[in-house]
Amino acid sequence: MRIAPTLAALAAVTFSCPLAAQQIIAATSGLPNPTRVIDFGANLFPNFTPVSTQFPGLTITHAAYFTTGVWNNLVGGFLTNNFSAGLPNTLRVQFASPVTGCSFVYHQISTSQPSTIRVLLQGVPVDSFSGTWNQSQPNNYFGFQNLVFDELQIDFVADFNFDTLAVVDSNAARCVFHNGSLVNPPDFTCATLPVLGTTWQGLIAGNPNTVLTFLAYAPAGLAPPSPLFGGELLIGTTPAPIAWASFGSYAMAIPAGSSWTGTVLTFQGFRVDSIGPTLAFVPLNANDLVLGL
Numbered sequence: 597m598r599i600a601p602t603l604a605a606l607a608a609v610t611f612s613c614p615l616a617a618q619q620i621i622a623a624t625s626g627l628p629n630p631t632r633v634i635d636f637g638a639n640l641f642p643n644f645t646p647v648s649t650q651f652p653g654l655t656i657t658h659a660a661y662f663t664t665g666v667w668n669n670l671v672g673g674f675l676t677n678n679f680s681a682g683l684p685n686t687l688r689v690q691f692a693s694p695v696t697g698c699s700f701v702y703h704q705i706s707t708s709q710p711s712t713i714r715v716l717l718q719g720v721p722v723d724s725f726s727g728t729w730n731q732s733q734p735n736n737y738f739g740f741q742n743l744v745f746d747e748l749q750i751d752f753v754a755d756f757n758f759d760t761l762a763v764v765d766s767n768a769a770r771c772v773f774h775n776g777s778l779v780n781p782p783d784f785t786c787a788t789l790p791v792l793g794t795t796w797q798g799l800i801a802g803n804p805n806t807v808l809t810f811l812a813y814a815p816a817g818l819a820p821p822s823p824l825f826g827g828e829l830l831i832g833t834t835p836a837p838i839a840w841a842s843f844g845s846y847a848m849a850i851p852a853g854s855s856w857t858g859t860v861l862t863f864q865g866f867r868v869d870s871i872g873p874t875l876a877f878v879p880l881n882a883n884d885l886v887l888g889l
Contacts, residue, residue, distance in 0.1 A: 615742035615772060615860055615884055616818075619725050623737040626699030629770050629789075630762035638672030639663050646678050657681070657688040659758070669701045669736055674759035677752070687756065689748040697764035698748060699739030703731035703757035711752050713738055715745035731757065742772070767857050769888035775881040776821030776828040782881045784811070784865025787845075790885040793852035800844050800865045800880065807875065810866040811846050812837040817862045818882060827879035831864045839866075850887055861885040 620626065634651055641650070641661045649655055660678040664670055675687070694717065704711050707728050714724035722745050729736065744766060750756065764770060771786035787797040800809040816832025823829075831837055840846065850856070865880035 615886070617723060617743045618741050619723065620699050620737060620739040620741065621725055621727065622729060622733070622735045623699075624735050626701075626737045626739060626760065627697055627741060627762045627764060628773055629764075630697070630699070631765040631768040631770075632763050634761040634763070635671060636661070636673035636675065636759060636761075640673055644676075644678075646680070647675060653692045654761075655688075655690040655692075657690075658685070659687055668703070668732065668734060670703070670757055670759050674701075674757055676757055677755045685752050685754070687748075687750040687752060687758065689761070691746050691748075691763070694744050694746045694766045695763050696744055696766050696768075697739065697741035698762060699737055699741075700748075700761045701736055701757070701759040702729075702738050702750065703736060704729040704753065705731055705755035705757070706753040709753045711750060711756075713751075714749050715740050715743060716747040716749065717745045719747075767889050768886075770886045772884040772886060773881060774818060774830055774884065776830050780827045780830070780879050780881050781867075783867065784863070784880045784883060786883060786885070790848075790850050790861070790887045792850055792854070792856055792887060792889060794850055796848045796850050796885065798846040798848075798863070798865075798883075800842075800846075800867060802844050802867060803869065805869045805871060806844075806867055807870050808841055808868040809844050810839045810841055810868075812839045812864050812866065814862045814864065814882075817860065818884070824879050825877045829864070829879060830882040831862055837864075856887045857889070859887045861887070 643662050645661045647656045647659045658681040659675040662676045663673045710726045710728045712726040769789040769791040783801040787799045790796045814831035814837045819832040821828040864882040867878040869876045
């Protein structure tokens with residue numbers, strides 16, 4: 597069943613709030629849908645070559661290149677401390693244009709003091725966090741999302757390893773996955789990104805017992821998770837969500853106008869499963885559709 601074509605007009609009236617800023621701290625993975633990933637290759641330069649503008653779109657300060665094998669999320673080439681750069685011990689990664697998210701692998705070598713990680717826009721800090729981690733822990737992805745910034749800084753202690761820089765450009769279309777406390781099945785996915793002037797495709801995975809699926813558009817956006825039918829309701833209810841029934845696939849025409857860039861449309865999936873003589877209503881995950889290029 598095709599989602600009603602009037603949804604775009606409705607969304608124009610009930611313009612969603614911006615996505616809430618989120619920090620990625622000691623996670624086991626980075627951004628789920630980056631626009632681009634800089635993995636620093638392998639054997640591109642001799643070990644300890646100072647790095648500045650060798651990677652397109654980035655200006656890097658206080659780093660040197662090094663190539664290793666695969667170890668604790670380091671893959672091939674990565675950045676490490678350029679000891680000749682002197683103090684302050686701050687790794688700077690400046691982006692050629694503003695971004696709305698980045699994640700990266702970071703190994704803190706010395707644990708004598710905390711590292712501080714911050715992002716800035718035109719030289720002004722917009723978010724930061726600090727902590728003490730180590731180079732052996734497997735949960736070594738860090739970053740920020742749903743912010744606008746043009747520079748990443750890391751105040752490191754003595755030395756560091758830095759790899760797999762994933763970035764979301766500020767005008768990029770994306771789907772942002774949400775699943776509360778993870779009790780809902782993660783079965784609502786974006787088959788395509790919500791690119792301006794295209795038709796977005798969404799999917800809800802069923803099982804042999806599934807009799808119907810629903811996709812609910814929430815003008816109010818996300819809400820704190822609340823119990824619902826053994827799972828969680830993840831979306832706001834004022835104004836009331838608008839639901840469409842289907843058998844797993846959904847389509848929505850995305851407006852072509854550039855003024856729609858950054859518009860957020862929030863959906864949660866639901867499924868009806870036949871369990872013996874009864875029907876079970878199963879809440880699924882939510883996705884924020886961020887319209888863009």
